[in-house]
Amino acid sequence: MSQGETGDQSGQVRFDFLYQEQFSTVYKFGYRLLGDAEKAKDLAQEVFLRLYRCLNGSEPVHDVRGWIYRTAANLSLDWIRHETRFMKISTLGFGRNGLVHEIEKDFDKAEEISAVRKALKQLRPRDRILLNLYQEELSYKEIAQATGLRRSSVGQFVSRAIKRLARQLEKGEKA
């Protein structure tokens, strides 16, 4: 067996391990942001497809976790913008595979979730992604890497995004 084949195999093993380990992370991230199980799955597939290409290509990936979050954030940002442009997300902001199922289970909780989603939809896509990453309990450094912000600005942006979301939630409750 040649060295190249051995290298390919170890790369494949590494990828399989990463895929099994990180799939749920990306899925959760996508689900919270896009509000739909199918979309979350698609997002995860796309992120890992790109990771696969990177690991098998010439582009080196040093910090895989950071890379995954960054790719997921960029893809979701594209997706949100794309969908906002073509008005394809339902006005309530949840998909057929997500909340509808939950509504059947628990009406009150579903109403609360719907309110949070509505409030989130009022925020800018960047704020939504930032809050999602913050909720993941990533460090400021990791958030900065994923969003392209400077590390020193993350606190400021997080603080503002939290205030904006709180304001939107308050507005939603009053309405």
Added chain:
Amino acid sequence: MRCLPDKILQEYLDGELPEAKSRRTEKHLAGCKKCSQRLAGSRAQNDFIRKKLSLLYPAEIPVAPAFSPDIGRFEMRRKYEFKRIFTVTIRVPTAAVAMTVLFFLGFSLGIALQNRGEGIRVRGGETKSTPLYVSTSDSVQILSLNWDFMGYRPIEHPQSIIFKEEQK
């Protein structure tokens, strides 16, 4: 001492301040009632938002489906979406423009064919249609298939043209 900005309070809450800065912040908080109240407010708001956002966690996480590098579902969906958008926003106007162009082409072709043979005008007389044949080709100009619709040119020797009606 000036009160702490929101950014510092947020970083302090998240444990992201460097140690020296964190100590300075604590010192300030101990002496500034306004800032310590703001900190408490920020903490409560953070907790509130975290609690709300935690509602969005999926009820169950599916098992990672078998991965195949050949299948990019996201990309496929995008392509499909593009196709859909293309249908609605581009295909319809394109079809409309194409139909208009075809209509005008057909219309002008019809007129051109109709005008075929009508391009002979007898000098001083009316235009006659459908020439059967022309006897002296050098003395007449037949503007059959007059594509440019520029009108008829006069004929030098009208006698040399024999029309269908006259033949009867």
